[in-house]
Amino acid sequence: MPWLPDLLCSFLIPLGGWLASLPLRRWALAREVVLEAELAWSGGLLVMLASVQFLGMVLGFLGLLRASLILPILVLGIVAALVAGGGNLRSSFKGVTALLPTLLLLLPLLLLATFPPWDRDEMVYHLALPRSFALAGKYTRPDDNIFASLPLGWESIQAVLHAVGPVPGEPPFNPRLLGAWTAWGGALATEALAREAGAQRLPWLAGVLLLLTPTFVEFGSSAYVEPYLLLCTALALLAMLRAAKGSEGWLLLAAALAGLTTSIKYTGLAVAAILAIEVATTSPPEERLRRLLRFVALCALVGSPFYVRNLLQRGNPFFPIAYGLFGGEGWDEVRATAYWETLRGYGAGEDLLDAWTAPLRLFFARNHLTGFEGSIGPIPLLLALGAVLWPAPEGRHTSRVLLTFPAIFALFWAATVVQARFFLVALPSLLAIGVAWLEARGPRLVPLPLLGSLLWGAPLALFLWRRQPTTEWLCGRLSRDQALARVLPQSYVPSRELSSLVPPGERVWLLWMRGYTYYVQVPYKMDCVYEEWRFADLLDRSKDGAHFAQKLRAEKVSFLLVNEHFFLRGGSSDTRPGRTAELRMRFERMLREGMLKEIRRWDRVVLYRLSEEEPIP
Numbered sequence: 001m002p003w004l005p006d007l008l009c010s011f012l013i014p015l016g017g018w019l020a021s022l023p024l025r026r027w028a029l030a031r032e033v034v035l036e037a038e039l040a041w042s043g044g045l046l047v048m049l050a051s052v053q054f055l056g057m058v059l060g061f062l063g064l065l066r067a068s069l070i071l072p073i074l075v076l077g078i079v080a081a082l083v084a085g086g087g088n089l090r091s092s093f094k095g096v097t098a099l100l101p102t103l104l105l106l107l108p109l110l111l112l113a114t115f116p117p118w119d120r121d122e123m124v125y126h127l128a129l130p131r132s133f134a135l136a137g138k139y140t141r142p143d144d145n146i147f148a149s150l151p152l153g154w155e156s157i158q159a160v161l162h163a164v165g166p167v168p169g170e171p172p173f174n175p176r177l178l179g180a181w182t183a184w185g186g187a188l189a190t191e192a193l194a195r196e197a198g199a200q201r202l203p204w205l206a207g208v209l210l211l212l213t214p215t216f217v218e219f220g221s222s223a224y225v226e227p228y229l230l231l232c233t234a235l236a237l238l239a240m241l242r243a244a245k246g247s248e249g250w251l252l253l254a255a256a257l258a259g260l261t262t263s264i265k266y267t268g269l270a271v272a273a274i275l276a277i278e279v280a281t282t283s284p285p286e287e288r289l290r291r292l293l294r295f296v297a298l299c300a301l302v303g304s305p306f307y308v309r310n311l312l313q314r315g316n317p318f319f320p321i322a323y324g325l326f327g328g329e330g331w332d333e334v335r336a337t338a339y340w341e342t343l344r345g346y347g348a349g350e351d352l353l354d355a356w357t358a359p360l361r362l363f364f365a366r367n368h369l370t371g372f373e374g375s376i377g378p379i380p381l382l383l384a385l386g387a388v389l390w391p392a393p394e395g396r397h398t399s400r401v402l403l404t405f406p407a408i409f410a411l412f413w414a415a416t417v418v419q420a421r422f423f424l425v426a427l428p429s430l431l432a433i434g435v436a437w438l439e440a441r442g443p444r445l446v447p448l449p450l451l452g453s454l455l456w457g458a459p460l461a462l463f464l465w466r467r468q469p470t471t472e473w474l475c476g477r478l479s480r481d482q483a484l485a486r487v488l489p490q491s492y493v494p495s496r497e498l499s500s501l502v503p504p505g506e507r508v509w510l511l512w513m514r515g516y517t518y519y520v521q522v523p524y525k526m527d528c529v530y531e532e533w534r535f536a537d538l539l540d541r542s543k544d545g546a547h548f549a550q551k552l553r554a555e556k557v558s559f560l561l562v563n564e565h566f567f568l569r570g571g572s573s574d575t576r577p578g579r580t581a582e583l584r585m586r587f588e589r590m591l592r593e594g595m596l597k598e599i600r601r602w603d604r605v606v607l608y609r610l611s612e613e614e615p616i617p
Contacts, residue, residue, distance in 0.1 A: 001474070001476045002476075002479070002480055003114035003115075003174070003473065003474065005173070006114060006173040006174040006177060007110060007114055007173075007177065009172055009173040010110075010173045010174070010177035010178070010180075010181060013045075013048075013177070013178060013181040013182075014041075014045070014181055014184075016045075016048040016078075017041060017044040017045030017046075017047075017048045017049075017181075017185065018041070018044060018092065019044070019048070019078055019081040019082065020044040020045070020047040020048040020051070020081055021040045021041060021043060021044025021045075021047070021085075021092060022044075022081055022082065022084065022085025022086065022088050022089070022092060023081055023084040023085040024040060024043050024044055024047065024085070025040055025085060025088040025091065025092060026084060026085045026087065026088055028040075029088070036095060036098070036192065036195060037094070037095030037096060037098045037099060038098060038099070038188045038189070038191040038192040038195065038203060038207070039188075039189075039192035039195075039238070040092070041099060041185070041188050042185045042186075042188035042189040042191075042192055042231065042234075042235065043189075043192075043235060045181070045182070045184075045185035045188075045231070046185060046189075046231055046232065046235055049157055049182065049185075049228065049231075050260060051077065052074075052156075052157050052160050053153050053154075053156045053157050053260075053263070054156075055070065055073060055074075055156075055160060056156030056157060056159050056160040057152075057153075057156045057263075057305060059138075059160075060133055060138055060139040060152075060156060060159060061138075061139060061305070061309075062138070063137055063138035064137065064138070065133060065134060065136075065137045065138055065159060065160075065163050066137050066163060067163050067164045067165075070160055070163055070164055071164060074164075098191075098203075098204060099188065101204045101207065101208050102184060102187045102188060102191070102204070102207040102208060102211060103184075105187075105208060105211040105212070106180070106183075106184045106187075106211065108461075108465075109180045109183060109184075109211065109217060109220055109221050110177065110180050110181075110221075111470065111474060112180075112217070112221035112464065112465065112468075112470060113174065113176040113177045113179060113180040113221040113222070114174060114176070114177065114473070114474070115176070115468045115469075115470055115473050115483065116174065116176075116480055116483060116484055117174070117175065117176055117222075117223055117518060118468065118484060118487045118488050118492075119222075119468075119487070120219075120222055120224055121224060121225075122176070122222055122223040122224065122518070123491075123514070123515065123516035123517070123518045124145070124147065124514070124515035124516060124517060124518075124528055125145075125147040125150075125155075126154060126155060126158065126223045126224060126225055127158065127175060127223050127518045128142075128145070128515070128516075128517045128518045129142070129145065129147060129148055129152070129155050129159075130155050130156075130158035130159040130161070130162045130175075131162050131169045131518060132169075133155070133156075133159040133162070133163075134159050134162035134163040134165075134168065134169050135168055135169040137163075139152070139309075141313075142517075142526075143524070143525055143526050143528075144330075144525075144526060144527045144528055144534065145515070145526070145528040146319070146320050146330075146331070146528060146529060147528060149310055149313070149314055149319045149320065150265070150266065150306075151262065151263050151264055151265055151266060151268070151303075151306045151307075152306060153228070153260070153263040153264035153265075153306075154225040154228050154229075154264055154265075157178070157228075158171075158175055158178070158223065161175055161178060162175070175223045176221065176222055176223050178223065179219075179220060179221065179222050179223050179224060179227055179228075180220060180221050182220075182227040182228050182231060183211075183216065183219075183220030183221070183227040183230075185227075185231045186210065186216075186220070186227050186230040186231040186234060186428070187207035187208075187210045187211050188207060189230075189231050189234035189235050189238070189428065190206045190207050190210045190234055190427075190428040190431055190432065191203040191204055191206050191207040192234075192235070192238055193206070193234050193235075193237055193238050193241075193402075193428050193429070193431075193432040194206035194207075194431065194432040194435040194436055196238050196241050196242070196432070197241070197399055197402055197432040197433060197435075197436040198436040198439070198440065199432070199435045199436040199438075199439045200439070201439055201443070202435055202438065202439045202443070202446065203435065205435045205438070205446065205449070205450070206428070206431040206432055206434075206435040208450070209379060209380065209431050209435070209449060209450075209453055210427060210428065210431060212377075212450075212453040212454065212457045213375075213376055213377060213380075213424075213427065213453075213457065214368070214374065214375040214376075214377065214456075214457045214460035214461060214464070215374035215375055215376060215420040215421055215424060216424055216427070217457070217460075217461050217464060218368065218374065218421075218464050219421050219424070221464075224421070225264060225265055226421055226422075226424050226425070227424075228264060229261060229264050229265055229267065229268060229271075229424075229425055230424050230425050230427070230428065232257050232260050232261045232264065232268075233257075233261055233271050233425045233428070234428040235257055236254050236257035236258050236260075236261065236271070236275060237275075237401060237402065237405060237428065237429060237432075239251075239253040239254035239257060240254045240275060240278050240279075240282075240401050241399060241401055241402070243279075243282075244278075244282045244400075244401060246284075248291075251279070251291060251294070251295060252294070252295075252298055254275060254279075254295070255294065255295040255296075255297075255298035255299045255302075256298055256299070256302050258271060258272040258275045258276075258295070258299045258302075258303075259272065259298065259299040259300065259301065259302025259303035259304075260302055260303065261303070262299070262302075262303030262307075263302065263303045263305065263306060266318065266321065267422060267425065268303070270409060270412045271409075271425060272299050272303070274404070274405055274408045274409060274412075275295075275405075276292065276295060276296060276299070277404070277408070278400075278401050278404060278405070279291055279292050279295045280292050281400070281404075282400065282401065313329070314328045314329050314330065314331075315327055315328055315329050316328035316329075319331065320335075320336060320339060321340075323336030324336070334575060335529070335530060335533065338530065339529055342529075343416070343417050358413075358414040358418050359410040359411075359413070359414055359423075360381075362376055362420060362423055363376050363377060363378045363380070363381040364378060365420060366460060368460065368463060368464065368467075373419050373420060373421070374419060374420025374421050375420060375456075375457075375460055376420055376423065376427065377452075377453060377456040377457060378452070378456070379434075379449045379452045379453050379456070380427060380430040380431055380434060381430065382434075382449075382452075383430065383431070383433070383434020383435065383437065383438060383449060384406070384430040384433050384434050386434065386437055386438075386441075387433045387434055387436070387437035388403070388433075391437070392437055392440030392441050399433070402429045402432055402433050403429075403433065405426065405429045406426040406429045406430050409423075409425065409426045410423070410426065413426075434449075468483075468487055469483065469486060469487070481496070484496075484519070488516065488519075489602070489603070490513075490514075490563060490602065490603070490604070490605050491513055491514060491516040491519070491605075492516075492519050493602055494513075494561060494600075494602050494605050494607065495516070495517075495519040495520045495521070496519065497600070498520065498521065498522050498561070498607075499521045499522060501559075501599060501600060501607060502522045502558075502559055505556075506522075506523070506556070506557075506558045506559065507522070507523040507524060507525055507555070507556050507557045507558065507559070508522055508523070508524050508525070508557070508558075508559040508560070508561050508607075509524070509525045509526070509535065509552075509557050509559065509560045509561070510524050510525070510526040510531070510561050511531055511532050511535055511560060511561065511562045511563065511567050512531045512532060512562065512563040512565070512566035512567050513526070513531070513561060513563055513605075514531075514563075515528045515529075515531065523556075525555065525557055531566075532567060532568060532572060532573055533573075536568070536573040536579075536580075536583055538551055538552075539583045539586055539587065540579070540583065542586075545589070545590045545593055545595040546595075548590065548595070549595055549610055549611065552610055553610070557610070558609060558610045559599075559607060559608065559609055559610070560596065560607070560608040560610075561605065561606075561607050561608075562605070562606050562607075562608065563604060563605050564604045564605070564606055565604045568580055568583055568584040568587060569584075591608075594611055595610070595611050596608040596609070596610060596611065597609050597611060
């Protein structure tokens with residue numbers, strides 16, 4: 001069972017969260033601030049993750065991302081947490097029974113996460129980049145991977161994890177488990193938000209319903225970024241609820257958390273903007289401008305590093321988005337337009353009617369493969385609608401902050417990338433409102449949302465369990481190589497064998513390999529979005545095969561790894577009519593002339609080698 005040591009080692013994550021919660025508890029005690037178990041543990045986990053993020057950012061920017069520096073700093077952090085909050089060791093376990101419902105549901109999530117990384121953006125973005133950062137000891141821009149220019153808060157945490165492993169670039173445990181523990185923190189933060197909204201007896205229900213959400217199960221058991229963004233957003237909303245009572249300290253905390261969301265993902269800009277609207281609308285008129293300026297200033301200070309870097313390196317703080325406004329070095333109008341059209345094509349439909357109906361359809365979608373690519377389920381929507389349309393006589397569940405956030409975010413979401421996973425950050429608000437309303441209505445109704453969520457989510461969770469051979473993996477019937485060969489036959493198998501086929505010092509050009517470079521151990525060249533863009537351009541500019549070969553050698557490329565299923569097919573490079581077919585004929589002519597020789601074939605994936613004979617111009 002190769003997964004068991006990984007799972008046991010991953011318990012360092014909640015241990016780090018508990019240590020980080022000790023100073024929080026001491027601070028709360030000194031100021032008579034209420035800090036329930038859910039808030040203390042989720043807050044401690046966020047403090048720990050954010051500290052590791054900023055450690056990774058500082059070392060990444062300075063080019064000092066090395067285990068020899070990271071490990072002593074982490075040890076000093078542990079000592080500092082114990083010194084600052086050591087008097088709370090025993091009291092820190094008070095109320096721990098409130099965590100049991102979510103801990104029970106976390107177990108299957110952890111088991112799902114023990115399977116080696118294999119799908120979604122993990123392979124090209126959330127894992128491939130941290131691995132390259134750890135190997136280089138700094139932030140790099142691997143060839144043409146545009147994701148290296150996006151906010152890298154989550155990737156900075158993963159880069160620290162990859163840097164401290166026993167082998168450079170290899171983490172000490174499966175990085176998907178970091179995502180699972182972060183998802184648990186998100187569930188606890190959702191409980192804390194529900195308690196703040198008025199649910200004093202049933203806050204656990206909000207966390208349980210979140211952990212029963214199929215899309216949250218899918219991405220909460222992966223190395224995907226969304227659980228971290230959800231955790232930050234939920235606690236920022238909680239801080240906003242307390243700031244609405246006039247507390248400047250909670251307002252500044254909300255601003256810092258809003259800034260943190262912008263350092264994690266561009267979606268965080270929408271989160272921060274909505275929270276700024278909340279500040280403007282909930283503050284007293286005489287305090288509105290001052291509070292809003294303080295909020296925006298602190299938010300910008302915390303979230304700005306990656307945007308400043310982009311401005312200096314690319315000339316566009318939001319690269320590769322907003323190309324029409326700012327331009328951007330290393331990009332062009334054609335690819336910018338095509339990328340935006342690709343993003344608009346996600347989800348289900350692009351016209352105005354689709355945009356307006358998408359938020360409603362979101363709660364009834366059940367497909368994990370096409371369209372929305374996920375499922376939220378109707379229970380969060382029904383609970384929130386109940387709170388709005390059939391209000392209870394008592395309770396604070398109709399908080400303006402919690403109602404405004406998902407409403408505005410739904411409009412933003414429907415107008416941009418319409419996929420279920422991108423809506424997860426609004427889910428804690430809906431669940432907090434709904435659970436507070438349910439408690440006010442009476443405990444007799446509690447079994448209904450639980451049963452509804454189980455009936456809706458269980459078949460989809462079982463699909464996720466079977467989509468990767470989880471049972472066989474857990475039972476030890478599959479080795480790591482066998483497991484990855486089964487789920488990634490077109491990328492992992494060739495990647496594993498490239499080391500023996502590509503001599504040291506030579507580079508392979510990856511063409512339509514889906515950007516899955518996490519397991520590639522040799523130097524490579526790749527377009528991470530349009531995967532034949534530069535290759536097609538090179539073919540276009542080459543006078544003949546000899547000229548083409550000379551240009552490849554000048555770039556130290558001697559191998560091509562090509563997925564023939566997509567390569568120069570169906571108008572994939574038609575920037576002008578017929579261009580793809582023309583380039584395909586040119587490529588096939590080079591094969592006939594022996595300029596490129598087939599070395600190895602894995603079904604539709606082919607490895608070509610540039611002829612070692614010097615071509616005659």
